[in-house]
Amino acid sequence: MKRTFLLLMSILVWTAIVSAQNQEYRLRHDSLYVYTSWEQMFDNDPYMLVVNPEITANTEFNVEFDGIKKDLRKTINDESVAVALGDTVWYINTKWLKNNFKGECKQMKNFVPLYFSAKIAFMQWGKPLNFGQQFLQSLIEEGYEYNEVVTRADLYLINFENNLVEKINSDKLSDMLSIYRDLQRRYDSMGDYKESYMIANFFLQYVQRINEDPNIPYLF
Numbered sequence: 001m002k003r004t005f006l007l008l009m010s011i012l013v014w015t016a017i018v019s020a021q022n023q024e025y026r027l028r029h030d031s032l033y034v035y036t037s038w039e040q041m042f043d044n045d046p047y048m049l050v051v052n053p054e055i056t057a058n059t060e061f062n063v064e065f066d067g068i069k070k071d072l073r074k075t076i077n078d079e080s081v082a083v084a085l086g087d088t089v090w091y092i093n094t095k096w097l098k099n100n101f102k103g104e105c106k107q108m109k110n111f112v113p114l115y116f117s118a119k120i121a122f123m124q125w126g127k128p129l130n131f132g133q134q135f136l137q138s139l140i141e142e143g144y145e146y147n148e149v150v151t152r153a154d155l156y157l158i159n160f161e162n163n164l165v166e167k168i169n170s171d172k173l174s175d176m177l178s179i180y181r182d183l184q185r186r187y188d189s190m191g192d193y194k195e196s197y198m199i200a201n202f203f204l205q206y207v208q209r210i211n212e213d214p215n216i217p218y219l220f
Helices: 038-043 070-079 094-100 133-140 144-152 170-179 181-188 196-212
Strands: 015-019 024-028 031-035 048-051 054-059 062-066 082-085 089-093 111-116 121-125 154-159 164-167
Touching: 031 038, 031 070, 048 070, 062 070, 082 111, 089 094, 154 196, 170 181, 170 196, 181 196
Parallel strands: none
Antiparallel strands: 015 024, 024 054, 031 048, 031 082, 054 062, 062 111, 082 089, 089 111, 111 121, 121 154, 154 164
């Protein structure tokens, strides 16, 4: 699998059932693919398929999967590396992540958004800014608040060389861009280079470059 799943600005269009009492919302999706290794993910060969799972979003970057038989839920929560809703929206299992990686993933819970190609893997995570019915409605209706949350969220690189999860801040990004001096010069010259939206903009340009660069090795 050499496609890149870059959906940072995508809005997930699901049928939502809002639970105002506990400040959560519950969603249904027709298919949840479960992967227990990166090889399965790259080969597009899931370990199993769960039909019509219930998705509980505790925050915009923290989801759980419910309404599933106990044995299947144990596999998802304890054995999976990642899951995919349909074939494009991916979440990484933070329990697996914490068991195998060091670094900045201690606060992450359950499943968080994952983006990857054959050459790079990274996540998006941030603390909720305004969680409640207003946020839920903006998510469903593609409103302004959701876009603000996405552009202000942080990106985290999954580094397989040293088993480290690294937050992509301005210093880290400038160092990563050093292999493409034109990108690095443009980025370092930006007055707002420390802002999350600018980091995301240039990081995605970096991702595109390395995916097209024959000198960059595959992850596996």
